[in-house]
Amino acid sequence: MNGKISSFQSLGTLDGPGLRTVVFMQGCPLRCICCHNPETWDFNVGMTISADDLVEKILRYKEYIKDGGATFSGGEPIYQAKFVAEVFRKLHDNNIHTCLDTSGCIYNDDIDELLNNADLVLLDYKYSTDEAYKKYVGCSVSAPTYFLEKLEEKNIKTWIRRVIIPKINDDDFSYSDIENMKKTHSCVEKIEYLPLSLLCKEKYENMGIDFPVEHLFE
Ligand code: SF4
Structure with a gap:
């Protein structure tokens, strides 16, 4: 099976525990105002790679990532869920920890199967209101809310991440909303x-x- 990636970071420390290879998948339908990877948006570009070749590429760093693992970010990896699930299965065969970095903007059977092969999910829960989600992301807040419920149901270790944007999500309500998620969901580490x-x-x-x-930087 083939997938499309945007770039490959051999060793990173920012996306999950320990030293990790990070694969940036190509393609994302959202347009977050604080997106750091706009080059990953277009579904029609990127490098095509087979699951076997990508696993082999990751395994070259096995010695360094043995206490870390591999993180799939983007772009939005859940739009290539079948491919990422296959890579995750193969990584597990090689005792590599798997982590999915996602906005949680959709859910379907392929994503359900992908989650069954994920050791950790970094859920980018960007805002606390539907209004902000529709205005600054391009989907409803109900999407990541549903995704989080599935993570809870499956008991998948989850880190919730949020980029703080002055005057948009740095208010008391936003902070208490996100802190509550930890109190109400045992999957949230x-x-x-x-x-x-x-x-x-x-x-x-x-x-x-x-x-x-x-x-905001002026
Ligand atoms: S979901 Fe991620 S890749 Fe897509 S626009 Fe938002 S920040 Fe960028």
Whole structure:
């Protein structure tokens, strides 16, 4: 089976526990205003790679990632759920820890099967209201809410992540809402707050589009 990836990071420390290879999958239908990887949006570009070749590429780093693992990010990996599930199964055959970084914007049988092969999910729960989700992401808040319920049902270890954007999701309600998720869901191991960064600005410039939150840095 083949999949489409945008890039491959041999060793990273920011996406899950320990030292990890990070695979950035190609394609995402959302348009988050703080997206750091706009180059991953287009479903029609990217590098095609087979599951076997990708596993082999990851296993080259096995010695370094033995206390970490492999994280699949994006883009949105759940749009290539069958492919990622196959890679995860093969990684498990080689005792590699698997982690899925997702917005949780859709759910279907393929994603259900993918989750059965994930040791950890980083759920990017971006905002606390439907209004903000529709305005700044492009889907309803009911999507990640449902995704989180499935993670709870399946008892999959989950880290909830949120990029904090001044004046948009740094209010008391947003903080208490996300902290409550930890209290009400036993699958949630921790909450990670991430800073908004300008590092991706050049990517937007190269694509000839504005970085929507650049004005917050002025
Ligand atoms: S879901 Fe991820 S890749 Fe897609 S637009 Fe949002 S931040 Fe970017």
